[in-house]
Amino acid sequence: MSEFLEFENVSKSFGAIRAVDGVSFSVKRGEFFSLLGPSGCGKTTLLRIVAGFEQPDAGRVRLDGQDLTDLPPHQRPVNTVFQSYALFPHLSVRENIAFGLRVAGRPRREIREEVDKMLRLIRMEDQAHKKPAQISGGQKQRVAVARALINRPRVLLLDEPLAALDLKLRQHMLLELDLIHDEVGITFLYVTHDQTEAMSVSDRIAVMNGGRVEQIGTPTEVYEAPRSSFVAAFIGDTNFFDGVVTALEDHDYCRLSIQGLPDVLCYNDKQNQPGDPVHLIVRPEKFRISPEPPPADPRRNTLEGVVEDVIYMGNHTRYWVRLDGHRLAVFQQHRRFMLDEKPIRWNDRVWLSWDANDGYMLERYNVSDERLVQRPPDVLTTTKST
Amino acid sequence: MKTAPSSVREPPARRPDRWRSHEWIVTLPSLGWLLALFIAPTLIVFSIAFKPADLFGGVGPGWTLDTLRSLGNPNYPAIVWRTLWLSLATTAVCLLVGIPCGYYLARAPIRWRNTLVMLTVVPFWTSFLVRIFAWKHLLHPEGPVRRVLTALGLCDSAATLLYNPGAVLLVMIYTYLPFAILPIYAAAEKFDYQLIEAATDLGATRWRAFRSVFLPGIRVAIFTAVLVVFIPCLGSFVIPDVVGGPSAEMIGNKIAQRAFSDRNLPHAAALSALLTLAVLAPLIVAWGARNRSGRRAVPVQEAS
Numbered sequence: 001m002s003e004f005l006e007f008e009n010v011s012k013s014f015g016a017i018r019a020v021d022g023v024s025f026s027v028k029r030g031e032f033f034s035l036l037g038p039s040g041c042g043k044t045t046l047l048r049i050v051a052g053f054e055q056p057d058a059g060r061v062r063l064d065g066q067d068l069t070d071l072p073p074h075q076r077p078v079n080t081v082f083q084s085y086a087l088f089p090h091l092s093v094r095e096n097i098a099f100g101l102r103v104a105g106r107p108r109r110e111i112r113e114e115v116d117k118m119l120r121l122i123r124m125e126d127q128a129h130k131k132p133a134q135i136s137g138g139q140k141q142r143v144a145v146a147r148a149l150i151n152r153p154r155v156l157l158l159d160e161p162l163a164a165l166d167l168k169l170r171q172h173m174l175l176e177l178d179l180i181h182d183e184v185g186i187t188f189l190y191v192t193h194d195q196t197e198a199m200s201v202s203d204r205i206a207v208m209n210g211g212r213v214e215q216i217g218t219p220t221e222v223y224e225a226p227r228s229s230f231v232a233a234f235i236g237d238t239n240f241f242d243g244v245v246t247a248l249e250d251h252d253y254c255r256l257s258i259q260g261l262p263d264v265l266c267y268n269d270k271q272n273q274p275g276d277p278v279h280l281i282v283r284p285e286k287f288r289i290s291p292e293p294p295p296a297d298p299r300r301n302t303l304e305g306v307v308e309d310v311i312y313m314g315n316h317t318r319y320w321v322r323l324d325g326h327r328l329a330v331f332q333q334h335r336r337f338m339l340d341e342k343p344i345r346w347n348d349r350v351w352l353s354w355d356a357n358d359g360y361m362l363e364r365y366n367v368s369d370e371r372l373v374q375r376p377p378d379v380l381t382t383t384k385s386t
Numbered sequence: 387m388k389t390a391p392s393s394v395r396e397p398p399a400r401r402p403d404r405w406r407s408h409e410w411i412v413t414l415p416s417l418g419w420l421l422a423l424f425i426a427p428t429l430i431v432f433s434i435a436f437k438p439a440d441l442f443g444g445v446g447p448g449w450t451l452d453t454l455r456s457l458g459n460p461n462y463p464a465i466v467w468r469t470l471w472l473s474l475a476t477t478a479v480c481l482l483v484g485i486p487c488g489y490y491l492a493r494a495p496i497r498w499r500n501t502l503v504m505l506t507v508v509p510f511w512t513s514f515l516v517r518i519f520a521w522k523h524l525l526h527p528e529g530p531v532r533r534v535l536t537a538l539g540l541c542d543s544a545a546t547l548l549y550n551p552g553a554v555l556l557v558m559i560y561t562y563l564p565f566a567i568l569p570i571y572a573a574a575e576k577f578d579y580q581l582i583e584a585a586t587d588l589g590a591t592r593w594r595a596f597r598s599v600f601l602p603g604i605r606v607a608i609f610t611a612v613l614v615v616f617i618p619c620l621g622s623f624v625i626p627d628v629v630g631g632p633s634a635e636m637i638g639n640k641i642a643q644r645a646f647s648d649r650n651l652p653h654a655a656a657l658s659a660l661l662t663l664a665v666l667a668p669l670i671v672a673w674g675a676r677n678r679s680g681r682r683a684v685p686v687q688e689a690s
C-alpha cells in the first residue's frame with residue numbers, strides 16, 4: 001500500500017544541466033500527488049522519465065514492484081495528459097479517445113461502449129464527432145484526460161494540464177479533475193508550478209528545486225512546516241528572521257534574540273540549544289495588526305512598527321510594516337470592515353503580535369531564497385544602496 | 387435603459403454573408419491566369435486534334451476525325467501502358483524513399499539540417515540534360531557502373547543496363563526524388579512530434595505511431611509529392627529518349643516524334659489530349675473523394 005510508484009536515486013542531465021538530480025521518493029496507490037516547483041526545476045523531465053520518453057542517467061523507477069526503467073513507452077501501464085493536449089488533429093473526439101483501445105486491438109463493440117462511458121464522464125457526448133480544432137480549450141483538456149484514462153493506466157501523468165486555460169476555467173477544470181480522480185480511483189501524478197493548484201487538490205506535494213526534491217508532505221505540512229527557506233518562500237508569502245537562541249523556556253519553547261527587535265518567544269520543536277543560530281519564519285496572516293497595543297499575553301510576541309504601504313485586496317488587506325531593520329508583510333482578513341476595525345493608514349504606528357506557536361524554525365536556509373518572496377520595491381534600501 | 391440589452395443581443399449585421407457571395411471577385415486574377423495560360427491552350431490542343439494535317443507541318447482547314455482514328459495504332463496500348471506503369475512505379479519509389487528521407491531531414495539536428503537540405507537540391511545546379519547524359523555514360527556497357535557490377539559478379543557480361551525500361555525507371559527516380567522529398571520535408575518539419583509521443587504513450591509501437599499519426603499528419607504533402615512526381619513522369623520524353631531507346635518509349639516520345647519528325651501536329655495534339663485526360667481523370671476522382679470524405683459528418687473509419 002505504501003509504496004506504489006517509487007523513484008530511487010533518479011538522475012538525468014542534459015549536457016551540463018542536471019535536470020533531475022538524485023531524486024528518491026514514492027507515491028501511494030490512489031494518491032493525487034503533485035510535483036510543484038519553479039520553471040526549469042525538472043518536473044516535466046521527471047514525468048517524462050515515468051512515461052518513458054526520457055531515459056534516466058541513473059536510478060530506477062518502479063511501479064508496484066515492477067521495474068519500469070527499461071520499458072519502452074508503449075509497454076508502460078501509465079498514460080499522459082500533455083500540457084498542449086497533443087490531440088490527434090486528423091481524428092474526431094471519439095476517435096481520439098478510442099485510440100488507445102484501437103491500438104490494443106480491442107473488439108469494436110467494446111471500444112464503442114468504453115468510449116461512450118468516457119464521453120459521459122467528461123460530459124461531451126454531443127461533441128463526439130467534432131475535430132480537435134472545433135472544440136474549446138477546456139473541452140480539449142477533458143478529451144485529453146479521457147483519452148489517457150481509457151486505457152485504465154495504473155498512474156495518470158498530468159503535465160500542467162491547466163496551464164493553457166484562463167483563471168476561471170482553470171479553477172473549474174481543477175475541481176473536475178479532482179472529481180474524476182475520486183471517480184476512477186487511479187493514482188494521479190500531477191505537475192504544476194502553481195502552488196494554489198497543487199495545494200487545493202493534492203493529497204501530497206513534492207516541492208522541487210533545481211532538480212531535487214526539497215520537501216514532501218501534505219499541503220498543510222509544506223505550508224505550515226516548511227523545511228527549507230526555499231519551500232517557505234515558494235509556497236505562500238513569508239517573513240524571515242535570523243536569530244540566536246538565548247534561553248529555553250517551558251520545555252518546548254525558546255527565546256530568540258533577533259537583531260533590531262525585542263526578544264521573541266518561539267516553539268522549539270527542533271530542540272535548539274542556547275547559542276544556536278536559527279532562521280525563523282512567520283507567515284503574514286499569522287500576525288495580528290492593531291493601532292493600539294494588544295493586551296499582554298505571555299504566549300504572544302509583540303512588535304511595534306510603522307505602516308509603510310497598504311494594499312487593499314478585497315477579501316484581505318496587505319500591510320507592509322517597517323521595524324528597525326525589518327520590513328514585514330502582514331495580511332489581515334476583513335470580517336466587518338470599517339465597523340469594528342479602525343482603519344489603518346500609511347505612516348500609522350501599529351502593533352503586530354503573533355502566537356509563539358505560529359513562528360516556525362527552518363532546517364535549511366539560503367539567503368537567495370528570500371528573493372522568491374514578492375515584495376514591493378523597498379524605497380529605503382534602494383536609496384541606501386545607490 | 388431597457389433597450390440596451392436587446393440591441394446588444396441582436397445578431398451581427400449580415401455583411402459577412404454578402405461578402406462571402408462576392409468572394410469570388412478576389413479570385414479573378416488567378417482565374418484569368420488559369421484561363422489564358424492553361425484552359426485556353428488545352429482547348430486549342432484538343433481542337434487541333436480534330437483538324438487535318440497539312441503538308442508543311444501545319445494545320446489544314448476543316449474538321450476531321452481521322453486523327454482520332456489513327457490513335458488506334460496497335461503500338462500505342464503498349465506505350466500507354468508502359469508510360470503508366472513507369473510513372474506509377476517512379477511515384478511509388480519516390481514516396482517510399484522520400485517519406486523516410488523527409489522525416490529524417492526534419493528530425494536531423496538543426497546544425498545539420500540546412501546542409502542536408504542543400505545536398506538534396508544540389509543536383510538542380512547542373513543542367514538536367516547534362517545529368518541525363520551523365521547517366522547514359524554511367525550505365526553504358528563500358529561505363530563504370532557496369533564494370534563494377536561485373537567485377538563484383540552481380541551481373542553477367544550479356545546484361546544491358548542501358549536502353550530498357552529499367553534504365554528509364556532508375557533515371558526518372560533519380561530525377562524526381564528531390565521533388566518528392568522537399569514537400570514531405572516541409573510538412574515533416576512543421577509536424578508536432580509530441581503527437582508521436584502521445585501515440586506511443588497510448589500503447590502504439592513507433593511504427594504504428596508513424597503510420598496512424600505521422601502519415602495522416604503529412605497527407606497533404608504526400609498528395610503534393612504524388613502530383614509533382616507522377617505528372618512530369620507521364621509527360622517525360624528526354625529521359626526515355628536518352629537512356630530508354632525504342633524498347634522503352636513513352637507517350638512523350640511519340641508526341642515529340644509526331645510533332646518534330648512526322649510534322650503531324652494534329653496527331654501530336656491528339657496524343658497530348660490523351661495524356662491530359664489521363665492526368666486529369668485521377669485528379670478529378672481524387673478531388674471528388676476528398677470532398678466527399680470532408681463533408682461526411684460522422685467519420686466511420688473506426689477500425690482503420
Ligand SMILES: Nc1ncnc2c1ncn2[C@@H]1O[C@H](COP(=O)(O)OP(=O)(O)OP(=O)(O)O)[C@@H](O)[C@H]1O
Pocket residue numbers: 014017018019037038039040041042043044045046193
Ligand atoms: N530535451 C532537453 N534538452 C536540453 N535541456 C533540457 C531538455 N529538456 C529539459 N531540459 C532542461 O532541463 C531542465 C528541467 O527542465 P524541465 O522541462 O523538466 O523543467 P520544468 O520543471 O518542467 O519547467 P517548466 O515549469 O518550465 O515546465 C531545464 O533547465 C531545461 O532547460
Ligand SMILES: [Mg+2]
Pocket residue numbers: 043044045159
Ligand atoms: Mg514543464
